[in-house]
Amino acid sequence: MGRQPCCDKLGVKKGPWTAEEDKKLINFILTNGQCCWRAVPKLAGLRRCGKSCRLRWTNYLRPDLKRGLLSETEEQLVIDLHARLGNRWSKIAARLPGRTDNEIKNHWNTHIKKKLIKMGIDPVTHQPLNKEAKPEESSSHAPHSADKHISENDGTGANSSEDNSSTPTEDSDLLDTICNDESLLNTLWMDEPPLVDASWTSIPAGEPNCNISSLPSWDNCSWLLDCQDFGVKDFGFDYLNDIELNTLEMGDKTVA
Protein backbone atom coordinates (compact mmCIF):
# COMPACT_ATOMS: atom_id res chain seq x y z
CA MET A 1 0.00 0.00 0.00
CA GLY A 2 3.01 2.20 0.31
CA ARG A 3 2.18 3.55 3.69
CA GLN A 4 3.81 6.84 4.49
CA PRO A 5 5.72 7.23 7.69
CA CYS A 6 3.70 9.08 10.28
CA CYS A 7 6.20 11.87 10.23
CA ASP A 8 9.32 13.01 8.51
CA LYS A 9 12.13 11.08 10.03
CA LEU A 10 14.59 13.92 9.60
CA GLY A 11 14.52 16.62 12.20
CA VAL A 12 12.06 14.79 14.43
CA LYS A 13 13.10 14.77 18.04
CA LYS A 14 12.87 11.60 20.08
CA GLY A 15 13.25 10.74 23.71
CA PRO A 16 11.88 12.28 26.85
CA TRP A 17 9.76 15.39 26.59
CA THR A 18 10.97 18.64 28.06
CA ALA A 19 8.80 20.95 30.13
CA GLU A 20 8.93 23.45 27.29
CA GLU A 21 7.59 20.90 24.82
CA ASP A 22 4.87 19.87 27.24
CA LYS A 23 3.87 23.48 27.62
CA LYS A 24 3.65 23.99 23.88
CA LEU A 25 1.57 20.87 23.41
CA ILE A 26 -0.80 21.71 26.24
CA ASN A 27 -1.24 25.23 25.00
CA PHE A 28 -1.97 24.03 21.52
CA ILE A 29 -4.48 21.38 22.50
CA LEU A 30 -6.27 23.61 24.94
CA THR A 31 -6.54 26.23 22.26
CA ASN A 32 -7.38 24.04 19.31
CA GLY A 33 -8.61 20.79 20.76
CA GLN A 34 -7.54 17.29 19.82
CA CYS A 35 -7.64 17.11 16.07
CA CYS A 36 -5.35 16.03 13.29
CA TRP A 37 -2.40 14.84 15.32
CA ARG A 38 -0.29 14.79 12.21
CA ALA A 39 -0.55 18.55 11.98
CA VAL A 40 -0.12 19.20 15.68
CA PRO A 41 3.70 19.24 15.82
CA LYS A 42 3.97 21.74 13.01
CA LEU A 43 1.20 23.99 14.28
CA ALA A 44 2.37 23.77 17.87
CA GLY A 45 5.97 24.45 16.96
CA LEU A 46 7.21 21.05 18.06
CA ARG A 47 9.85 18.96 16.37
CA ARG A 48 7.98 15.80 17.25
CA CYS A 49 6.06 13.11 15.47
CA GLY A 50 2.29 13.51 15.64
CA LYS A 51 2.04 10.10 17.18
CA SER A 52 4.45 11.10 19.85
CA CYS A 53 2.35 14.16 20.62
CA ARG A 54 -0.81 12.11 20.90
CA LEU A 55 0.90 9.61 23.17
CA ARG A 56 2.34 12.30 25.36
CA TRP A 57 -1.05 13.93 25.72
CA THR A 58 -3.07 10.79 26.35
CA ASN A 59 -0.56 9.14 28.66
CA TYR A 60 0.79 12.05 30.60
CA LEU A 61 -0.62 15.50 30.01
CA ARG A 62 -4.36 14.89 30.03
CA PRO A 63 -5.80 16.70 33.03
CA ASP A 64 -8.05 13.83 34.03
CA LEU A 65 -5.28 11.34 34.65
CA LYS A 66 -4.77 9.71 38.00
CA ARG A 67 -1.27 9.27 39.28
CA GLY A 68 0.34 6.75 41.50
CA LEU A 69 0.06 3.01 41.74
CA LEU A 70 -3.18 1.27 41.01
CA SER A 71 -5.27 0.68 44.07
CA GLU A 72 -6.03 -2.87 45.12
CA THR A 73 -9.52 -2.52 43.71
CA GLU A 74 -8.24 -1.25 40.40
CA GLU A 75 -5.74 -4.08 40.31
CA GLN A 76 -8.42 -6.69 40.91
CA LEU A 77 -10.56 -5.10 38.27
CA VAL A 78 -7.68 -5.26 35.81
CA ILE A 79 -7.18 -8.93 36.58
CA ASP A 80 -10.85 -9.65 36.12
CA LEU A 81 -11.12 -7.72 32.90
CA HIS A 82 -7.92 -9.25 31.59
CA ALA A 83 -9.35 -12.70 32.16
CA ARG A 84 -12.26 -11.76 29.92
CA LEU A 85 -10.62 -9.48 27.40
CA GLY A 86 -7.01 -10.57 27.26
CA ASN A 87 -4.39 -7.98 26.36
CA ARG A 88 -6.90 -5.44 25.15
CA TRP A 89 -5.46 -2.74 27.32
CA SER A 90 -7.43 0.10 25.84
CA LYS A 91 -10.68 -1.71 26.61
CA ILE A 92 -9.51 -2.42 30.12
CA ALA A 93 -8.34 1.15 30.56
CA ALA A 94 -11.72 2.40 29.42
CA ARG A 95 -13.20 0.87 32.55
CA LEU A 96 -10.72 2.55 34.86
CA PRO A 97 -11.27 6.28 34.75
CA GLY A 98 -8.07 8.26 34.88
CA ARG A 99 -5.90 5.34 33.87
CA THR A 100 -4.25 4.86 30.52
CA ASP A 101 -3.76 1.68 28.56
CA ASN A 102 -0.02 2.18 28.75
CA GLU A 103 -0.12 2.55 32.50
CA ILE A 104 -2.23 -0.55 32.95
CA LYS A 105 -0.07 -2.50 30.55
CA ASN A 106 3.05 -1.49 32.43
CA HIS A 107 1.48 -2.32 35.76
CA TRP A 108 0.37 -5.68 34.47
CA ASN A 109 3.82 -6.55 33.19
CA THR A 110 5.71 -5.33 36.23
CA HIS A 111 3.38 -6.14 39.12
CA ILE A 112 0.30 -8.20 38.44
CA LYS A 113 1.94 -10.76 36.20
CA LYS A 114 4.53 -11.57 38.83
CA LYS A 115 1.94 -11.61 41.56
CA LEU A 116 -0.22 -14.10 39.70
CA ILE A 117 2.74 -16.33 38.91
CA LYS A 118 3.76 -16.20 42.54
CA MET A 119 0.26 -17.35 43.43
CA GLY A 120 0.50 -20.19 40.95
CA ILE A 121 -1.84 -18.66 38.43
CA ASP A 122 -1.04 -18.44 34.76
CA PRO A 123 -1.31 -14.73 33.89
CA VAL A 124 -2.31 -15.58 30.34
CA THR A 125 -4.99 -18.18 30.91
CA HIS A 126 -5.83 -17.28 34.51
CA GLN A 127 -5.78 -20.98 35.29
CA PRO A 128 -3.66 -22.66 37.95
CA LEU A 129 -0.16 -23.19 36.64
CA ASN A 130 0.17 -26.75 37.92
CA LYS A 131 -3.03 -27.94 36.31
CA GLU A 132 -3.99 -28.18 32.70
CA ALA A 133 -6.65 -25.69 31.81
CA LYS A 134 -9.97 -27.35 31.36
CA PRO A 135 -11.40 -26.32 28.01
CA GLU A 136 -14.99 -26.62 29.13
CA GLU A 137 -14.42 -24.39 32.09
CA SER A 138 -15.53 -20.85 31.50
CA SER A 139 -12.71 -18.36 31.84
CA SER A 140 -15.04 -16.11 33.74
CA HIS A 141 -14.65 -18.36 36.74
CA ALA A 142 -10.93 -17.98 37.01
CA PRO A 143 -10.75 -14.32 37.92
CA HIS A 144 -12.86 -14.78 40.97
CA SER A 145 -10.51 -17.39 42.31
CA ALA A 146 -7.66 -15.11 41.43
CA ASP A 147 -9.31 -12.26 43.23
CA LYS A 148 -9.84 -14.48 46.21
CA HIS A 149 -6.20 -15.35 46.25
CA ILE A 150 -5.25 -11.75 46.13
CA SER A 151 -7.51 -10.68 48.90
CA GLU A 152 -6.39 -13.55 51.05
CA ASN A 153 -2.71 -13.48 50.33
CA ASP A 154 -1.94 -9.96 49.37
CA GLY A 155 -4.31 -7.83 51.28
CA THR A 156 -1.41 -5.96 52.80
CA GLY A 157 0.38 -5.59 49.54
CA ALA A 158 2.59 -2.70 48.60
CA ASN A 159 -0.26 -0.88 46.96
CA SER A 160 -2.51 -0.91 49.94
CA SER A 161 -1.07 2.27 51.28
CA GLU A 162 -1.39 4.10 48.01
CA ASP A 163 -4.07 6.53 47.06
CA ASN A 164 -7.13 4.46 47.69
CA SER A 165 -9.75 7.10 47.75
CA SER A 166 -12.66 4.81 48.48
CA THR A 167 -13.29 2.67 51.47
CA PRO A 168 -12.81 -1.11 51.28
CA THR A 169 -16.55 -1.56 51.40
CA GLU A 170 -17.07 0.83 48.53
CA ASP A 171 -14.29 -0.88 46.64
CA SER A 172 -15.73 -4.33 46.99
CA ASP A 173 -19.20 -3.10 46.16
CA LEU A 174 -17.89 -1.49 43.03
CA LEU A 175 -16.03 -4.61 42.05
CA ASP A 176 -19.04 -6.78 42.69
CA THR A 177 -21.17 -4.50 40.61
CA ILE A 178 -18.71 -4.67 37.75
CA CYS A 179 -18.18 -8.41 37.96
CA ASN A 180 -21.87 -9.14 38.16
CA ASP A 181 -22.99 -6.67 35.56
CA GLU A 182 -23.85 -8.88 32.62
CA SER A 183 -24.67 -5.96 30.38
CA LEU A 184 -21.32 -4.47 31.09
CA LEU A 185 -19.52 -7.70 30.30
CA ASN A 186 -21.56 -8.14 27.17
CA THR A 187 -20.68 -4.66 26.11
CA LEU A 188 -17.03 -5.36 26.65
CA TRP A 189 -17.22 -8.46 24.54
CA MET A 190 -19.20 -6.72 21.85
CA ASP A 191 -16.62 -3.93 21.52
CA GLU A 192 -19.26 -1.36 22.08
CA PRO A 193 -18.54 2.09 23.45
CA PRO A 194 -18.18 2.27 27.21
CA LEU A 195 -21.33 2.14 29.18
CA VAL A 196 -22.31 5.25 30.96
CA ASP A 197 -23.40 3.87 34.23
CA ALA A 198 -23.83 5.59 37.50
CA SER A 199 -21.94 2.80 39.20
CA TRP A 200 -18.82 3.82 37.31
CA THR A 201 -18.57 7.18 38.83
CA SER A 202 -18.02 8.16 42.39
CA ILE A 203 -20.39 11.07 42.01
CA PRO A 204 -23.22 10.62 44.47
CA ALA A 205 -26.68 11.02 43.03
CA GLY A 206 -27.82 14.56 43.35
CA GLU A 207 -24.35 15.85 44.04
CA PRO A 208 -24.64 19.53 43.24
CA ASN A 209 -21.02 20.18 42.37
CA CYS A 210 -20.44 17.39 39.91
CA ASN A 211 -21.02 19.16 36.65
CA ILE A 212 -18.42 20.32 34.22
CA SER A 213 -18.99 23.92 35.06
CA SER A 214 -17.34 23.38 38.41
CA LEU A 215 -14.04 22.72 36.70
CA PRO A 216 -11.48 25.43 36.24
CA SER A 217 -12.03 27.34 33.05
CA TRP A 218 -10.54 25.87 29.89
CA ASP A 219 -10.40 29.28 28.39
CA ASN A 220 -7.73 30.22 30.83
CA CYS A 221 -5.47 27.18 30.88
CA SER A 222 -2.63 28.48 32.97
CA TRP A 223 -3.86 26.39 35.89
CA LEU A 224 -3.14 23.26 33.89
CA LEU A 225 0.40 24.26 33.15
CA ASP A 226 0.95 24.64 36.84
CA CYS A 227 -0.70 21.41 37.84
CA GLN A 228 0.37 18.97 35.18
CA ASP A 229 2.91 17.30 37.42
CA PHE A 230 0.37 16.49 40.08
CA GLY A 231 -2.23 13.84 40.33
CA VAL A 232 -5.76 14.58 39.36
CA LYS A 233 -6.90 14.10 42.91
CA ASP A 234 -4.77 16.99 44.00
CA PHE A 235 -7.23 19.18 42.14
CA GLY A 236 -10.43 17.41 42.96
CA PHE A 237 -10.99 16.12 39.42
CA ASP A 238 -11.33 12.49 40.40
CA TYR A 239 -15.06 12.79 40.09
CA LEU A 240 -14.78 13.35 36.37
CA ASN A 241 -16.59 10.70 34.43
CA ASP A 242 -16.57 9.67 30.80
CA ILE A 243 -19.53 11.79 29.89
CA GLU A 244 -17.95 14.92 31.15
CA LEU A 245 -14.67 14.18 29.49
CA ASN A 246 -16.37 13.43 26.20
CA THR A 247 -18.32 16.59 26.55
CA LEU A 248 -15.13 18.42 27.24
CA GLU A 249 -13.45 17.00 24.17
CA MET A 250 -16.44 17.67 21.95
CA GLY A 251 -16.62 21.16 23.26
CA ASP A 252 -13.00 21.70 22.39
CA LYS A 253 -13.58 20.40 18.91
CA THR A 254 -16.51 22.63 18.31
CA VAL A 255 -14.49 25.57 19.48
CA ALA A 256 -11.61 24.63 17.24
Add this chain to the structure above:
DNA sequence: AAGAACACCAACCGCCACCTT
Protein backbone atom coordinates in the same frame (compact mmCIF):
# COMPACT_ATOMS: atom_id res chain seq x y z
C1' DA B 1 31.76 3.46 48.17
C1' DA B 2 31.32 1.31 43.80
C1' DG B 3 29.63 -1.66 40.53
C1' DA B 4 26.04 -5.05 39.25
C1' DA B 5 21.52 -6.43 39.04
C1' DC B 6 16.93 -5.41 39.13
C1' DA B 7 12.59 -2.71 38.71
C1' DC B 8 9.93 0.66 36.75
C1' DC B 9 7.84 3.32 33.20
C1' DA B 10 7.93 6.72 29.36
C1' DA B 11 8.30 6.46 24.77
C1' DC B 12 8.97 4.26 20.24
C1' DC B 13 7.77 1.04 16.52
C1' DG B 14 5.04 -1.48 13.49
C1' DC B 15 0.69 -3.14 12.46
C1' DC B 16 -4.20 -2.75 11.93
C1' DA B 17 -8.88 -0.70 11.56
C1' DC B 18 -11.47 2.84 10.00
C1' DC B 19 -12.57 6.70 7.16
C1' DT B 20 -12.39 9.39 2.98
C1' DT B 21 -11.76 9.96 -1.83
Add this chain to the structure above:
DNA sequence: GAAGGTGGCGGTTGGTGTTCT
Protein backbone atom coordinates in the same frame (compact mmCIF):
# COMPACT_ATOMS: atom_id res chain seq x y z
C1' DG C 1 -13.96 -1.84 -4.56
C1' DA C 2 -9.27 0.02 -4.29
C1' DA C 3 -6.01 3.22 -2.63
C1' DG C 4 -4.35 6.38 0.53
C1' DG C 5 -4.36 8.82 4.99
C1' DT C 6 -4.92 8.92 9.90
C1' DG C 7 -5.57 7.52 14.55
C1' DG C 8 -5.30 3.93 17.79
C1' DC C 9 -3.51 -0.30 19.80
C1' DG C 10 -0.29 -3.60 21.71
C1' DG C 11 4.47 -5.22 22.00
C1' DT C 12 8.88 -3.88 23.01
C1' DT C 13 12.85 -1.12 24.22
C1' DG C 14 15.92 1.93 26.55
C1' DG C 15 16.84 5.26 30.13
C1' DT C 16 16.77 6.08 34.91
C1' DG C 17 16.27 5.19 39.67
C1' DT C 18 16.67 1.79 43.40
C1' DT C 19 18.36 -2.15 45.74
C1' DC C 20 21.70 -5.60 46.43
C1' DT C 21 26.37 -7.47 46.84
